[in-house]
Amino acid sequence: MAMAQSPFDLAPQGENAFARITHNVARVAEVSKPPRGWYIAFGIALSLLSVFGVSIGWLFWQGIGIFGNMNPVFWAMPIVNFVFWVGIGHAGTLISAILYLLRQNWRTAINRFAEAMTIFAVICAGIFPGLHVGRPWLPYWMFPLPNQMSMWPQFRSPLEWDVFAVGTYFTVSTLFWYMGMIPDFGTFRDRSTTKVRKMVYGLLAMGWRGSSRQWHRYERAYLILAALATPLVLSVHSVVSFDFATAQLPGWHATIFPPYFVAGAIFGGFAMVVTLAVPARQFFGLKRIITVGHLELMAKIILATGMMVGYAYSMEFFIAWYGGNDYEMFTFFNRALGPYAWSYWCMIFCNVVSPQVFWSKKMRTNPWVILGVGVLVNIGMWFERFVIVITSLSRDFLPSSWGYYKPTFWDFSLLAGSFGLFFTLFLLFCRYLPMVAMAEVKAFHPSAHGHGDEHH
Amino acid sequence: MAKTKETAKEGGFGDNIRMDGLATKLMGIAGGIGVIGLGASFGLGYTSDKSQFMHSYLTAYAWILSIGLGALWWVVLQHLVNAKWSTVVRRVGELLASTMPVLALLSLPIVIPALMGDSTLYIWADSQKMHADHLLHKKAAFLNRDFFVVRLVIYFVFWGVLSRYLLSKSVEQDKTGAPEIRSKLQGLCAPSMILLALTLTFAAIDFVMTLEPKWYSTIFGVYYFAGAVVSFHSFFALALMWLQKNGRLAKSVTSEHYHDIGKMMFAFTAFWAYIAFSQFMLIWYANIPEETEWYHVRAHGAWGTVSYLMVAVNFLIPFFGLLSRHVKRNRMALGFWAVWILVVHWLDMFWLVKPHMHTEHLPFSILDVTCTVGMLGLFIAAAAFASQKVNLVPIKDPRLEKSLAFENF
Secondary structure, three states: OHHHHOHHHOOOOOOOHHHHHHHHHHHHHHOOOOOHHHHHHHHHHHHHHHHHHHHHHHHHHHOHHHOOOEOOEOOOHHHHHHHHHHHHOOHHHHHHHHHHHOOOHHHHHOHHHHHHHHHHHHHHHHHHHHHHOOOOOOHHHHOOOOOOOOOOOOOOOHHHHHHHHHHHHHHHHHHHHHHHHHHHHHHHHHHOOOHHHHHHHHHHHOOOOOOHHHHHHHHHHHHHHHHHHHHHHHHHHHHHHHHHHOOOOOOOOOOOHHHHHHHHHHHHHHHHHHHHHHHHHHHOOOOOOOOHHHHHHHHHHHHHHHHHHHHHHHHHHHHHHHOOOHHHHHHHHHHHHOOOHHHHHHHHHHHHHHHHHHHOHHHHOOHHHHHHHHHHHHHHHHHHHHHHHHHHHHOOOOHHHOOOOOOOHHHHHHHHHHHHHHHHHHHHHHHHOOOOOHHHHHHOOHHHHOOOOOOO | OOOOOOOOOOOOOOOOOEOOHHHHHHHHHHHHHHHHHHHHHHHHHHHOOHHHHHHHHHHHHHHHHHHHHHHHHHHHHHHHOOOOOOHHHHHHHHHHHOOHHHHHHHOHHHHHHHHOOOOOOOHHHOHHHHHHOHHHHHHOOOOOHHHHHHHHHHHHHHHHHHHHHHHHHHHHHHHHOOOHHHHHHHHHHHHHHHHHHHHHHHHHHHHOHHHOOOOOOOOHHHHHHHHHHHHHHHHHHHHHHHHHHOOOOOOOOOHHHHHHHHHHHHHHHHHHHHHHHHHHHHHHHHOOHHHHHHHHHHHOHHHHHHHHHHHHHHHHHHHHHOOOHHHHHOHHHHHHHHHHHHHHHHHHHHHHHHHHOOOOOOOOOHHHHHHHHHHHHHHHHHHHHHHOOOEOOOOOOOOHHHHHHOOOO
16 A cells, blocks of 8 residues: 555554544544645645636626627526536435435445535536626526515526525535534544634534434434435436426427436536545545445446436437427437537547446446546536537527537636636535544444444 | 344245245136136127227236336346345245236237237327328338337347346255355346336337327336336235235234335335426426327316326325335335325326327226236236245345344434
């Protein structure tokens, strides 16, 4: 193990596994200096974040004319980016709610930072509709606020349903994330060596003492939140898919869109989890907590959800042919063979072909291969939304109004900038908050159940 | 836990896990009911109203096929995810899935008339009608008799071979105890799941969606799948209760297993509603004539009443009924909801098929009862036939001990 020299990987002496887990996780937040890799990453993230700031500033100064949007592509990259980021934000709740209900205890090693990733991704997503409406002083109109003008949002529009769906999702996943951290905040507080840390973590721990009554309440609350969050995993991206599928536009109007978008979101979300998990476990010496076994299971989920997405692509294509609708058929042939064919085949390669390497055990237990596929899938899922939005709009019913959309510099700088926001938040989280759910990992550690007894 | 349960050695399983005489008895009774039911259906059908017979038959067939396919899907899933809770009940699932040859035979009264060009059910069986209509003419590449038969043969051969293989390997493990069978089946079930998803989807399209050859919905396969899963779990719970009542598996299957089956019934009740709503809402909202036509029929008159009723009986009522853990752990209560779900799932099949026959009124008939009971009888007899010489529990599966001991938290 070449990385064993890292100060973060030094286990304390003795046999006590619980102490080792606490030590490994808490050290990340306690050492005076994080590893050099963290500084480099944070530097890049901050630079991108300033790109985001400058781009938004220029957008507000100049107006949405700086986008590449044109007739007939009135919806373009801001919507693509919105759907992309909301999709990323699905893995966290799936891991913390659905995998919990399915008794997948391995999730404890990764649920905390998957949840954090979810929240940051939803923050990134939430910015884009605000930018896209083009009137940055009026985004509060999206909310149904009573006002003297009797102006109300259009409740019949799926775009308005998005406001509620994403808002609910953000609220519940933040609650879930925070509640899960309370016992670990207690641990951080108790290990604090400075007054400030004791104060801050003490406030966040909300008086957690770890009594059995508190644990009992905590477990009940967790179960109830998991049950409440489960439908949210399905609802958010279903509502996002309604933005497209309620329209009559070929390539958008397909009844399979809701489950197809949900599967794609989980697919993309897990790809982002592995993209973050592989470097994080390397930098912070968490390889004994987030093991190759965990990465392998996530690789399997990526393969399974990738196949579901592939199923949806095939059903769309089949029905476009079977349905006998000329416009529908044209749209799909245009996707595969038209001017945007490059984006379509990029999507197919990244989303359908690349995860196939996970059929091999050797590949899905190699962290660097997993990282590579994770990055490819993220690219592919971005292109999936690009294909849906752009190809359908650019060539619709009237050939006279066809066009070829080209993104501008500012379209790309906003996308790159949103990654800056995401990574800045994520790196701060890694440095200051409990990155792994210590209490939960311990609950399922073999030594919590005596020696040799394997059940649970 | 291992001390209280005897380890499985040469039949010393500490529980009654053989059907013995019960299998023959069940085969006789269920088979008898099946033959009488189907015989009466054929008699009534060919002497009175052919259209009524064909539609009632297809309704019942779509229902029974969904239970069999649900069973096959479930067994494949348990292997694929290496499930531990279900090991003790998996054999019963394997037996229910092994009914595929009978389900293939039961499809003949639908397939043969179509092959002979009878367009009572499927307009596309009549090539003259197909070529008289521009849109149908365009679709003849898919909707024709030869390709239909080729597809059905592929489906049934795949389902039959897969279910047979899964059962026989599992039974082989009972004798040899070879632990590598577990990983071998897990490997096999990954590609099988893909093929099963595709064959189930296209079977749903072929048998049900092509009744209205101009209508299409990309989610249709998922809709049928959702109904298949929820009704299989209901049937499964009832089968286990019946076995336990007859002294089989009495100690091995506990409230914990029912609780998990109940959770699946609950989850897929919600999933069915999600898929049904997605399909309906998107078609209603976009309001494209060739799509809304299908719902238009189902939204007016007597069919409209059925549609509203289904919102309540297929979703709202069982959703709240199955919400509590006490219900899922109580055999009487769970049994009640299992019967309920099987009935409303039948109503769902009726709602899919029968508007093709009458758009104005609900063509209920005695044939609905005789066809359904007849097929159910033969389905049970087929499972009983397969159960004759096997254990009801995979006694040497390495996961069995965990399955016997697990508890819900």
